[in-house]
Amino acid sequence: MKFKLIAEISFALLRARLKQTMVAAFGVTFSITMFITLLSFMGGLNDLLDNLILNRTPHIRLFNEISASSIQPIAKSKAYAGAYNFISHVKPKNDLLEIRNSEAIIKALKADPNVRGVAPKNTVPVFYNVGAINLTGVIDGIDVDAENKLFTFQDYVVNGKTMDLKNTPNSIILGIGVAKKMLVQVGDNIQITTSKGTQFPLKVVGFFQSGMDEMDKIQGYVTLSTTQKILGKPASYVTDIQVKLYDMTLAPALAKKYGKLFETDAVDIQTTNSQFKTGSSIRTLISYAVGITLLIVAGFGIYNILNMMIYEKMDSIAILKATGFSGKDVNTIFITIALTIGLVGGALGLVFGFGLSAVIGQIPFNTASLPTVKTYPINYNPKFYLIGAVFSVITTYLAGYFPSRKASKIDPVDIIRGK
Amino acid sequence: MEKKVIEAIGISKSFHDPLTVKVLTDISFSINAGEFVSVVGKSGCGKSTLLYILSTMDTNYEGELLLDGISMTNKKDAELAMVRNEKIGFVFQFHYLLNEFNNLQNVMLPGLKLANLSPKEVEHHAYQKLKILGIEKEALKYPNQLSGGQKQRVAIARALINEPLIIMGDEPTGNLDKKNSDVVFNIFKELAEEYHQSLLIVTHDLDFAAKTHRTITMEDGKIMSHGLSSS
Secondary structure, X not given: OHHHHHHHHHHHHHHHOHHHHHHHHHHHHHHHHHHHHHHHXXXXXXXXXXHHXXXXXXXXXXXXXXOOOOOOHHHHOHHHOOOOXXXXXXOOOHXXXXXXXXXXXXXXXXXXXOEEEEEEEXXXXXXXXXXXXXXXXXXXXXXXXXXXXXXXXXXXXXXXXXXXXXXXXXXXXXXXXXXXXXXXXXXXXEEEEEOXXXXXXXXXXXXXXXXXXXXXXXXXXXXXXXXXXXXXXXXXXXXXXXXXEOOHHXXXXXXXXXXXXXXXXXXXXXXXXXXXXXXXXXXXXXXXXXXXXHHHHHHHHHHHHHHHHHHHOHHHXXXXXXXXXXXXXXXXXXXXXXXXXXXXXXXXHHHHHXXXXXXXXXXXXXXXXXXXXXXXXXXXXXXHHHHHHHHHHHHXXXXXXXXXXXXXXXXXXXXHHHO | OXXXXXXXXXXXXXXXXXXXXXXXXXXXXXXXXXXXXXXXXXXXXXXXXXXHHHOOOOOOOEEEEEEOOEEOOOOOHHHHHHHHHHHEEEEOOOXXXXXXXXXXXXXXXXXXXXXXXXXXXXHHHHHHHHHHXXXXXXXXXXXXXXXXXXXXXXXXXXXHOOOOOEEEEEOOOOOOOHHHHHHHHHXXXXXXXXXXXXXXXXXXXXXXXXXXXXXXXXXXXXEEEOOOOOX
C-alpha cells in the first residue's frame, strides 16, 4: 500500500522527464545487448576452438612409452643382492608398444561407472608411396563405431562415409593434405610401406579434414584389424586405449589410478592440453571486462539523469518532506526510478542481445579448416543472460544510490527559505 | 484553561556560519486550540526561523518544543516526518504543488502517505476540502493550469487533508494581489471560526495581522508583545 504511493510518485517523475529517462534506459539496453552478444559470440568461439581439440582428444590415454625396462635382470640376481650395478647402453625391448592383456583392460574400463566409452587404437608410422617418392605419415587403426560415438569422427570425414571404412576390407580414410599430395581420388588404391619394410595396398574410401593442417598432411585412418594385418600381429594387439569420461575433471585422478592398475603409462587431457583452457579463460575474462565496462558507462548515464532530476525537483522533494515524507521515502522514490530504468533497459537488452546473437548466428562463416561450421558459432548459455540481468540491476542500483542519498538529505528549510 | 496545541519553552537558535549570530533568544509562548495567531516583525527578525523550528523541519535549536503536549526535541527524522504528516499543515509563500500530479492528487498525497483511510476515502476528503475552498471544479486540472490564487487555495486544501492540529503559514499571501489575499484571509478566518482550526501565520502584512485573533510581534529574535487574546 505504502509502496504503491511511492511507486506512483516515482513514475510521475519518470514521465515528467520521459526523454532523458528513455536515453538512460537505452544506455542500459545497449550495454546489456552488447554484453550478451559479446559473451555469446565469444562463448561460441571458445567452444568451437576447444572442441577442435577436446572432441578429438581422449580424456585419458593408456599407452606404453618406449623406454628401457626399469628392472634389469641383474637386479633380480641373488648373487649381487645389496650391490650396485651400472649398465651402459640399455636398449628398450621390441614388443613394449603393445598394451598387454588389452582385452581384459578394455572390459574392466567399460565396467567402470565413470567411463563413457573406450576406444582402442593402434598407431603405425608408415610411408605413403607415390611413385618414386615416399611421404612419411601415421596410420591410426581405429574402432570406427567407438570413434564415431566418442570423437565425432564422422564430422571430420568430408568425402565418403565412415561406414565404408568398416565394411570395405583393407580400406583407408586419408587426410585431405596427404590425398592432395598423392593426387588420389576416393576409390583409388594406394601403397604404403611400414617402418619394417612391409608393403601393403589400401583402398581409399574417404577423406577427412580435422581443421589442423599439419595433422591432415600425415594422418590416415584404417580399422584396428587392418593395422594388425599390416603389422602381422594378433587380434589383441592394441597400442593405445582411449577413454572418455562423463566428468572430464576426474581425468587426472583416474589416469593415475588406471596407470597403476593396468601397469601402463596413462596421461590425462588436462596435462596434454593445458594451454587451451588458459586461452579460453582469458578470452572469457576479456569479454566480461568489456561487457562490464559498458554497463558501468550506462550506470554513469543513470547517475547523471538522476542528479539532474533531483536538481530540478528540489522543490517537489522539499514539499514532500514538509508534508511528512521521510528521507527514507524520498530515497526509495529515486531508487525506484533508477531500478525502473535498469529493469526496463535491462530486460530490453536481454531481448535485443538474444536477437543480435541470433542474427550473428545466421551469418555464413566458411573456413577450410572447419568443415562442420557453416555460420558464426554462438553459445546461447542462459548463464550469460542471468549475469547480464543481475549486473544491470546492481549497476543501476549503485548509480541510483548516491543521487538518492543526496535527495534524501535535502533540507526542506533550505529550499523553502531560498525562495 | 484551554488545551495548548503548541508550546515553545525558551527556544534559542544561532547561526554559526560565518560568524555566530543569535537569531532567536529565549522564545516562549503557546497557542491554544482554535486560535488564529499571526506573527509579525521586520524582515530578518527571525519569524520564519521560528516557524521552521515550530514546524519540526529545523531541529537545530536549544530549548523545548511541545506539540499537543508531546516533546518534539530529540526525536528522530522519521518520527518528525510522521508528526508533520499527521499534525501540521503547511502553506508557504510559494504553492509548491507537484506539476506531475493533478490538483486532486496533490491534495491527496499527504493523506495517502498517512494511510489512515483507504484511497477512496482520502479522495472523498480531498474533494470536500477543495469544496470548502471553492475550487472543486479545478480538481482534475493540473497546477500549471491555475491562477496564483487558485494554486494557493489548492495548497491550503493540501494542508487540511489530514485534519491537522495546526496550520502553519509562512507569508501565505506574500505572492498574491489584494483581492486574492483577501480570499485567502477569509478562508483562514472561516477555518478558524467555523471549523475551530488552529492557525499560526507568519506575515509582514500588518492589515492581515490586525484581523487575526492575536498578533505576536517580534524584533531582533525576541518576542516584544504576545498580543491580547480576543477569543
